[in-house]
Amino acid sequence: MKAQKAGKDLKEQLEKAGIEDSSLEAELLTRHAGNLTRVEFYAGADLVTKELESLHGFASRRLKNEPSAYILGAREFYGMKFQVSPSVLIPRPETELLVQLVSGEIHDNDTVIDIGTGSGCIAISLFDQTSQSKIIGTDISTLALQQAQKNAVEHKTEISFIRSHLASSIRIADIIVANLPYIPTNELAKLPKEIKNWEPLHALNGGHTGIELLSELISDCGQRLKPRLIALEVGFGQAKNIARLLKKQDASTEIHHDLAGIERVVIGRWS
Ligand SMILES: C[S@@+](CC[C@H](N)C(=O)[O-])C[C@H]1O[C@@H](n2cnc3c(N)ncnc32)[C@H](O)[C@@H]1O
The missing domain is CATH 1.10.8 (Helicase, Ruva Protein; domain 3)
Structure with a gap:
């Protein structure tokens, strides 16, 4: 045929x-x-x-309702092909904004940490853009870290992957980048079937408020890690709240919109 x-x-x-x-x-x-x-x-x-x-x-x-990316075993992100399986979130086009914004901020010898690395798409794309820096990816999921490692090898990038709750195992960071789960627990059931039945819950569930993990990471950065810059992907309607939390930690903030005009990335800077 x-x-x-x-x-x-x-x-x-x-x-x-x-x-x-x-x-x-x-x-x-x-x-x-x-x-x-x-x-x-x-x-x-x-x-x-x-x-x-x-x-x-x-x-x-x-x-x-299985997403085609899982059937094909791959998804393109920032012009590169990433292997995906149901142990990792399928990289989304709106997340490319994080890579675009952060790659312009990296100096030689910076230590850059991608928190909640999933398939490794952010860390690997950043390495591809700026191969000078030390880039580390963290995740709570061992299976996600294995997938990220495979992708890093496939793209010939030198990235270390560490199992860690947020940045708790990290001692030094110049730049923190994160696309953490941000969907409030009570909204998970309303997601389309191909997301809620197939993508990993630990990659979606942002707790009661949706911003629980983001809030914890922001206070850890403000009080302990003190990076120069933090860049966070956020969900619809969360940006101003996240900017407020960053200001509470004495950061100056910026909000950036994605191609759909949605407030998608919040950046905090400490001088
Ligand atoms: C929304 S997915 C993003 C994956 C990938 N960075 C991307 O942009 O496609 C969130 C990731 O955060 C991880 N995660 C969830 N809770 C975490 C925690 N407490 N500490 C570290 N990573 C966590 C999940 O396992 C998942 O891989």
């Missing part, structure tokens, strides 16, 4: 099931089944029986 025809059939199935971007998703899954480039797909490549069987497997997983 022509891959393009198989892709069209899958698109219709996904569309019927209410899955967004059905056309792109169907193409990516079909190309993955046949190991086809975009050009091969559109130039009329065939899928052999085994490949069609794989595609049926992918389709049934996607129809059970």
Whole structure:
């Protein structure tokens, strides 16, 4: 069967099931089944029986709301490919703003800590942008750290990964960057099925207020670690609260908007 025809059939199935971007998703899954480039797909490549069987497997997983990034095993972030599995959050495009803002702030020999590193996408992208600095990724999840380590090796980056509650195992930091869980516990049930049923809860749950981990990290930074700069991704409506917590720790603050116009990153500076 022509891959393009198989892709069209899958698109219709996904569309019927209410899955967004059905056309792109169907193409990516079909190309993955046949190991086809975009050009091969559109130039009329065939899928052999085994490949069609794989595609049926992918389709049934996607129809059970498994995110396509887990089925494909990868997601692109900041122009690089990261391996992902259900042990890590799928990197989001809005998080690229953190990398963009922080990479311009790193000086030679700085120690940069990525708290809650997940797939390692922030730490690895920062290393790729500024290979001068010492970059450390921390996470509470051993499985996430293993995934981050694999990605670091894949991208030939020298990053250390440490299991730690927030920055508690860190003694020195010039820059702290973090995309920590920020969804209030009572809002988790309202998330789309493909997030709440598939992505790890420890990567989403920000506690009762949503900002519990962020608050703890901010006071640890203000009182003990004293980095030069902290950059935090925040959820919708949280930025002003986070800026207030940073000011309480004598930091000067800035709020940056993502491409959707949402207040997404709060930066705190200590001089
Ligand atoms: C929203 S995900 C972000 C992952 C990755 N940095 C990204 O941007 O795609 C949050 C990460 O924080 C980790 N995490 C949750 N609680 C933590 C804690 N107390 N200390 C360190 N990391 C934690 C989770 O395991 C998860 O990998």
